[in-house]
Amino acid sequence: MMLDGLYQEIILDHYKNPHGRGLRDPYDGEAHHVNPTCGDEITVRVSHDLNEISYDGVGCSISQASASVLHELLQGRDAAAASEIHHAFVELMQSRGQVEADEEILGDGIAFAGVAKFPARVKCALLPWMAFKDAAARAGVEVGVSPEVKA
C-alpha cells in the first residue's frame, strides 16, 4: 500500500507533540490494552464526568497520535457527545476508506481517514479508543454501541 494519506502532517504533529499525555489522579475507571501482534500498549484513565482523560503507553505514531486526538476530542464532553464521536471514529476506521469523515464531529480525527485503508494499522488507531471505552465503562459511562473490534 502506498503511503498516501497514512502519515498526514496532523498525525505526525500529534505524535511528536502529544496532548494530555501522562497518567493523572484521581480517576474513576482505568483500562490497559495491548496489541498482541506488535506489542503496542496503552493505559487510559477516565473520570466519571469525562472531565479528566489521561493516558500513557508505548507504540507507533498511529496509536500514539490517536490517543492524543482522543484526548483532544473527548475530554470534557458529556457522555452523549463522547459517544457520538467515538462511534464516528470507529466507523471511519472500519470503513476501508468507504466512509466520508465528518470534520464537524471528528476534528483532527479526520486525518485518520487514510489509515482505514491499511488493515494492519487500523488496530493501532483503535487501540486507545477501545481502552477508553473500557475505562469509561468502569467509570460508569457507557460509550455507545460501537461494534466490537478484534485486537
Add this chain to the structure above:
Amino acid sequence: MMLDGLYQEIILDHYKNPHGRGLRDPYDGEAHHVNPTCGDEITVRVSHDLNEISYDGVGCSISQASASVLHELLQGRDAAAASEIHHAFVELMQSRGQVEADEEILGDGIAFAGVAKFPARVKCALLPWMAFKDAAARAGVEVGVSPEVKA
C-alpha cells in the same frame, strides 16, 4: 500394478488348503502379530527344536498362504537351516523383484516372488515370518539376523 505374478496358483492352493493350520500344544514360544493397517492377525507357536510349528490367524490370501508355506518349509528343520530359509524369504520380499528366488532353498516360497512388487502386500507375506521369528526367540531359537521389517 497388474496382477501378473501376485496370485500364483501355488499361493491360491496354500490359501484354500493350508498346511498345519491350528494352534497345538505343547510349545515353548508363542507370538501374536498384527498388521495395524489392515487388521490381519496371526499367532505362531514353536517348540524349542522346531519340530512343532503351529499357527492360526485371519487375513488375506497372501498372509495365510505365507503361513502355510512357512510351516511346510521350517517345521522339523534345525536352527541353521530355518535361519537360512527365513533370511532368504525376507530378502526376497524386500527385493522389489530385483532378487532371483532360489527354489532349492525356498520351495513353494518362490511363488511369493511376485508379491515383492506390491509394496502394500509385502507386509502381508512377512507377517507370519516375523511372528515366527519372535516365537522362536521366545523358545530359545535365534533365527538369523534378518533385517527388521516395519509392520
Add this chain to the structure above:
Amino acid sequence: MSFDVERVRKDFPIFEREVNGHPLVYLDSANTSQKPVQVLDVMRAHQERYNGNVSRSVHTLGTESTEAYEGARARIATFIGAASPDEVVFTKNSTEAINLVAHSLGQMLRLGPGDEVVISEMEHHSNLVPWQLLCERTGATLRWFGITDDGRLDEADLDSLVNERTKIVSLVHMSNVLGTINDVSRIAARARSFGALVMLDCSQSVPHLPIDVATLGADLIAFTGHKMLGPTGIGVLWGRLDLLAQMPPFLAGGSMIETVTMGGTTFAAPPARFEAGTPPITEAIGLGAAVDYLTGLGMEAIHQHEQDITRYALDALTSVPGVRIFGPATVEGRGGTVSFDVDGVHPHDVGQILDALGVEVRVGHHCARPVCSRFSVPAMTRASFYLYTTTAEIDALARGLDQVRKVFG
C-alpha cells in the same frame, strides 16, 4: 438429472489418468477426495504471488496473506452457518480438532473420577482414542452407544448412558464405514438437559450434506479439508463462541498469546487462542476455494446426486452373488459410503483384484476397528462416492466383483 457429473469431472485433472491400463475409477472419497483445478489454481497463485506469514507483519505480502487466510475463514463460517468467523478454528485435520477438544474440555471441566464421557461403537479411531486417553488421564469413565444389526446407532440404552454424570457426548455424524447418518437430536437433547456438551465428528458429513451448525444441535464439530476437495494439512474445529471463549488453549506457541513474560503468559481470544504457530496458510486458502466450489454446485444438489448414485450402487451390489452389505440397506438416512463382504474372499484380495482393473476401493478396518468387531469381521471392503462419481463407475465395480469371484471361485 440436472446435476451435470460429466462437466464436474472435467474439473478434476486426475480423471485423465489410467490405472493398470484401465481408466481410473476412484471409489475411495471417504478416505480422501480428489481436488478440482479451481482449488489447485488458487493455492498455486497464492504461493507464487502472495506468500507471506499471517498476523505478524505490516508489510504488503503479509497483509495480503492475512486477508486471504481470514477470508477463507469467513467463507467456511458461512458455509456451515456459523454465527461468526471467530467460531472457526483451523487445525491440521479432524483428528487434531478432536484432540484439542478432548484436552481443553478435560481441563475446563476438571474431569475426574465419577464423570462420564459418552461416544459410540461407530466412531472412527480419531473420535475414540482421544477420549480413551482423556479418561485414562483423568479417571473419568468412557461409555458408548452400540450399533443395531442394520447399522444404526442403538439408542435403547439412552436413559442409562446419558445421565447426570455425563459431561461430554461425542458422536460421529456420518459413519465412515456404514454410511449411516446419525440423527442425534434425542441424544443431544438429553445430554443438554444434564448440562453435558455435545460434539459431532462431521468429517464425513460436511463434505456431503448441507450442514447448518445453528440447527445441528452440537456445541462443537470437527471436519477435515482433504475429504471435501481441499488439500491435506487443514481441518476445522467449529465451536459456539461463548464456549470457545471459556476453553483453555491446547497447543501453545506463537500467535496464540496476548502477552508473554518468562514468568507467565496470557492468551488471545478465539480463534487465535487455538492456532499456535504458523498455521497451514495455503491449505486454509485452498479449503476456502473448495468451499466456493461446493457452494457453486450447491450442497443440496451434490447430496441428491450422491443419493442417486448410492441407490444405484446398493442395487448393483445386492445383485452380485455372495456380497453382504453392512449398514442401512436403503438410501434413507445414509450417505454414499457402502461397505461390504465378498463371501470367502478377504477384503485385501478383493481390493487387489479391483485395483488391477483400475477400481480404487478401500479395504481394512477403515480406522474403525470396533465397527468391524461389531459385525464379526476382521476387515471390510468399502466403496465411497462423491460429486464426481458416475453410474458407469458403479458398473465397473460390479464387473470387478465378478472377476474377484472368478479368481477365488
Add this chain to the structure above:
Amino acid sequence: MSFDVERVRKDFPIFEREVNGHPLVYLDSANTSQKPVQVLDVMRAHQERYNGNVSRSVHTLGTESTEAYEGARARIATFIGAASPDEVVFTKNSTEAINLVAHSLGQMLRLGPGDEVVISEMEHHSNLVPWQLLCERTGATLRWFGITDDGRLDEADLDSLVNERTKIVSLVHMSNVLGTINDVSRIAARARSFGALVMLDCSQSVPHLPIDVATLGADLIAFTGHKMLGPTGIGVLWGRLDLLAQMPPFLAGGSMIETVTMGGTTFAAPPARFEAGTPPITEAIGLGAAVDYLTGLGMEAIHQHEQDITRYALDALTSVPGVRIFGPATVEGRGGTVSFDVDGVHPHDVGQILDALGVEVRVGHHCARPVCSRFSVPAMTRASFYLYTTTAEIDALARGLDQVRKVFG
C-alpha cells in the same frame, strides 16, 4: 562468488512481482521463506496425478502416495543425518513438534514438583509457552538462561541452572531475533551428565546451516517446512529412535494405533505413533522437494552466501545514523537475521515506510517478547536473509531507512 544468486532467484516466481510500484525486496525469510517452482511443481503433480490417502490402501493411488510420502521422510532423514527415516516424525509445524515433546516427555518422565525444565530468555514463544504450561500442569519448575549484552546465551549460571533436578533442557539453536547461533555443547554435556534430555529448536538453523543430528548433541530437534522453501502446514520432529520408542503418544486417532477395542488401545511404533489422522501428505512431499533443492545447491554454499550478505548488511546498517543493532555485531556465530532499532521511530512506522518502497521487513516482538524486554524495547525491526538475498536488496533497505529518517526527522 561461485554461488549464483541471480540464477537462484529465477526459480522463485514471486520475485517477478512488484510491491507498491517497486520491485519486491523480501527481507522476511525468518518469518517465512519463498518457494521455488521446483517445490510447487512437485506438489501440483502429486495433487493432479497421485493423490490418495497414505498407509491405508492397497490400491495404486494409495501406494504411490505412500511411497512419495515415505520417500520424502527418507530424504529429510538423510538431509539432517538421521540414523533412520523412522526418526523423522511429520507434524504441522515446529510448534506442534515442541508441544508433542512437552506433553509426551512430561508423561514419560512423570514430571512433578521438584523437577526442573530449563530454557532460555532467547526462546521463540513456541519453545517457551509449551514449557510454561507443562510446568503449570505438573508442578515442575521452569528456569532459564539469560542473554548477554551482545546477544549471546549467558552461560554464567550454568552450574546452578543445570543440576540433578533438571529433566529437560530445550534451547533455540539459532535465535529468530538476534541471529545468534548457540553452541550448546557445554550445556548439553552438563545436562547429559545429570541424565536430562536435550531438545533444540532448529526452526531457524535447519533452513540455513548444514545440520547433522549425529553430532549436534541433541536428543530431539524441531523444525518447520515453510521457513526452508517448503509449504506451510508441515513440520518435523526428529528424535533418537530409542527415545521415540519410549515416548507415549500425544495426538491420538487414525493411523497411530496397533489395535483398538472400545476398552483400550495399543499404539504403533514411531514415527506412526506420533502421526495421528491423515498427515499433511502433499506438504511432506513438498518439503521433500525443498530438501532436494537445498541439497542441490549445498547447505555449505548457502550458508556461505548468507554470511557474505550478513557481513554486507551489518556494515550497511551500522553506517545509517541512529540505527542500533541487537545481537552479535559480527558474522561470527550468527546467521542472516538482523534486528535493529531506528532512534525515535517505532518499528511499526519503520516497517510501513519500508513497505511503501517494496522492502518487506518484519516489525514487532517476533514471537519472542522476552528478548525485546531484555533489551528494553517494546518491539524491533528485523531484516532476515536467505539464499536468494542480494546485496542490491540490502542497499534498498539502507536507502529505505534514510527515507524513514526523513519522514520522522
